[in-house]
Amino acid sequence: MTQTRKRVLVVEDEPDLRRTLDKVLTVAGFAVLLAADGRTGLRAVHAEKPDALVLDIGLPGLDGWQVLARVRDLSDVPVLLLTAHGAEAEKVRGLRAGADDYLTKPYGNAELVARVQALLRRGAASIPTPEVYDDGHVRLDPNARTVLVGGTDVRLSPTEFRLLAVLARNSGQVLTPAQLLDRVWGDPTGIGPERVKFAVLRLRRRLGWADPVSSPIQSVRGIGYRYRPSA
Numbered sequence: 001m002t003q004t005r006k007r008v009l010v011v012e013d014e015p016d017l018r019r020t021l022d023k024v025l026t027v028a029g030f031a032v033l034l035a036a037d038g039r040t041g042l043r044a045v046h047a048e049k050p051d052a053l054v055l056d057i058g059l060p061g062l063d064g065w066q067v068l069a070r071v072r073d074l075s076d077v078p079v080l081l082l083t084a085h086g087a088e089a090e091k092v093r094g095l096r097a098g099a100d101d102y103l104t105k106p107y108g109n110a111e112l113v114a115r116v117q118a119l120l121r122r123g124a125a126s127i128p129t130p131e132v133y134d135d136g137h138v139r140l141d142p143n144a145r146t147v148l149v150g151g152t153d154v155r156l157s158p159t160e161f162r163l164l165a166v167l168a169r170n171s172g173q174v175l176t177p178a179q180l181l182d183r184v185w186g187d188p189t190g191i192g193p194e195r196v197k198f199a200v201l202r203l204r205r206r207l208g209w210a211d212p213v214s215s216p217i218q219s220v221r222g223i224g225y226r227y228r229p230s231a
């Protein structure tokens with residue numbers, strides 16, 4: 001066999017659903033890892049480094065939101081959230097928290113497999129240049145993957161790092177969501193502009209640039225986003 005099977009971690013507390021997910025994803029050609037609660041799932045993300053994560057929101061102990069937040073602190077593993085029926089509002093919350101896609105229960109098995117396959121097709125774009133970027137305020141070192149803002153070390157996820165790198169290297173220029181999806185995510189389709197919007201919000205929060213008026217990362221209404229170091 002020349003091709004390694006992609007590894008999908010399923011975090012689901014209901015035994016019947018977990019069994020079904022295991023079966024359906026295995027038949028679809030994935031190597032399936034299973035966890036029955038959030039804490040076990042989180043440990044498995046770190047230990048096994050799966051290619052994708054199917055994460056139930058309603059979990060005992062550490063719930064899906066807490067797992068997602070901790071996963072996003074250091075990993076860009078694609079995440080498909082499973083939300084309870086009638087909880088459509090959770091879609092926005094999920095995207096805001098860094099999920100890549102979501103499905104509402106009950107879902108069809110074919111639909112689930114299609115979503116997981118789509119997640120795995122979205123490869124992260126590589127950082128275009130290894131050169132250090134430094135404008136006196138922000139310093140990005142792609143080799144060391146370090147970010148200094150005003151001299152302070154900031155920890156970013158790989159996607160956040162690429163987003164900041166792409167914005168900073170195009171300083172002063174407005175980039176559209178489509179351009180950012182292409183250059184940061186390597187994926188011009190995906191969930192689209194919403195995904196960019198929430199990633200920008202998260203990045204601003206991390207950098208302490210949450211105030212939209214003074215933030216060096218500006219939203220240009222109807223067009224896109226621009227980094228301006230002097231703003």
Ligand code: CA
Binds near residue numbers: 057059
């Ligand atoms: Ca559940």
